[in-house]
Amino acid sequence: MSTLLSDLGTDLPLVAAPMAGGPSTPALVTAAARAGGLGFLAGGYKTAQALAGQIHTARAEGIAFGVNLFVPNPAPVSDAAYRRYARALRPEADRYGLTLPGEPVEDDDHWADKIDLLTSAPVPWVSFTFGIPDRAVVRALRTAGSTVLQCVTSAGEARLAAESGVHALIVQAQDAGGHSATLTPARPPRPLQLTDLIAAVRRSADLPLIATGGITTSTDVATALAAGAEAAMVGTALLRTHESGASAPHKAALADPAFPATTVTRAFTGRPARALRNRFTDHYDPIAPAGYPALHHLTGPLRKAATAAGDTDLIHLWAGTGHRHAKAEPAADTYARLAAQL
The missing domain is CATH 3.20.20.70 (Aldolase class I)
Structure with a gap:
């Protein structure tokens, strides 16, 4: 002991x-x-x-x-990089009728x-x-x-x-x-x-x-x-x-054969985090800038809406390798x- x-x-x-x-x-x-x-x-x-x-x-x-x-311990993101990423996310936000933050939120x-x-x-x-x-x-x-x-x-x-x-x-x-x-x-x-x-x-x-x-x-x-x-x-x-x-969609995804692998991504929050690999990580990680907490606040409304809808393609499904x-x-x-x- x-x-x-x-x-x-x-x-x-x-x-x-x-x-x-x-x-x-x-x-x-x-x-x-x-x-x-x-x-x-x-x-x-x-x-x-x-x-x-x-x-x-x-x-x-x-x-x-x-x-x-x-x-x-902020990782500031430039206005230009933030706006580029926000534009890339707009089609996802539009599907849920969301308006994402137009300027970086640093708190x-x-x-x-x-x-x-x-x-x-x-x-x-x-x-x-x-x-x-x-x-x-x-x-x-x-x-x-x-x-x-x-x-x-x-x-x-x-x-x-x-x-x-x-x-x-x-x-x-x-x-x-x-x-x-x-x-x-x-x-x-x-x-x-x-x-x-x-x-x-x-x-x-x-x-x-x-x-x-x-x-x-x-x-x-x-x-x-x-x-x-x-x-x-x-x-x-x-x-x-x-x-x-943890949300019901998150709990279900951890056991779902459709999500066999994890990946380290900054697409959701601008900080590296390990999550179940899904459409969001595949599509947006290659273009996501570093930038915390600004990206956390940018994607927050989208992740909340996706969780409420059970849309596991867009949720931050945090998970370790085990x-x-x-x-x-x-x-x-x-x-x-x-x-x-x-």
Whole structure:
């Protein structure tokens, strides 16, 4: 049992990953805790008020849990590149009667309000992705009593994270579903297999590690722990569980033979993210510029409309490479399968 997790009384070194956009419900976080692990609420894309509501719900269950935030680390897109991409998307928008944003929207995802929330009403764990918060933010959260984690995708990022004063690192490998945590989305680091990445990070930063990316079986969990991680973080494996808030079309696509492969694409948000390959990724990834959060806001109305219509050709079907192991079952059953070799 890892020291990192045992301090909070968890029985299993298994962490439910924060999955922004809906999947990481308070019910999923609670189920992870009840199964002996730990779960994270996803603060990304939420207002501080909406996040506070989910924190209140989880706290009322009397469980340990964490909150993940997106650190502002914009990848600006030129007006010309934005307009070209918006024009290319217009036929899709027209089919749904949508008007997409005419100008790039660059925001910070309510960063200051959410930091104020987490320092004034602390939660046991706080994790960060997309960027590294400044030392003052990390210090404030530590002073408030939170264990602070930083998601990294390379040894170099691990060194920077260690300098910020965080307690531990989440090491995300190339097979992860959804967004890459890379600090340099226009120039992602050289991809490594999870065990190799764990080894590289261990050499560069003397901090506890949580491994993530492609962990969907009990063998994957055991391999990550044997490589030096104190815990394994799972996301895709939980997407189809009863407690997951993933959309019905997303859950169905994960098991649909029509979607056999994943691909890393920036077509949806302007940041690299792994998703089930569909018509949108095939057609638009070759022409999509880098540009986050502007592309996220540009395609957001289209993705929302497509999800409501069950149009899986246009939905961002986030998924890791092991997505076929995701089962429609209670999260407790998924946890039991993942823990079989512990």
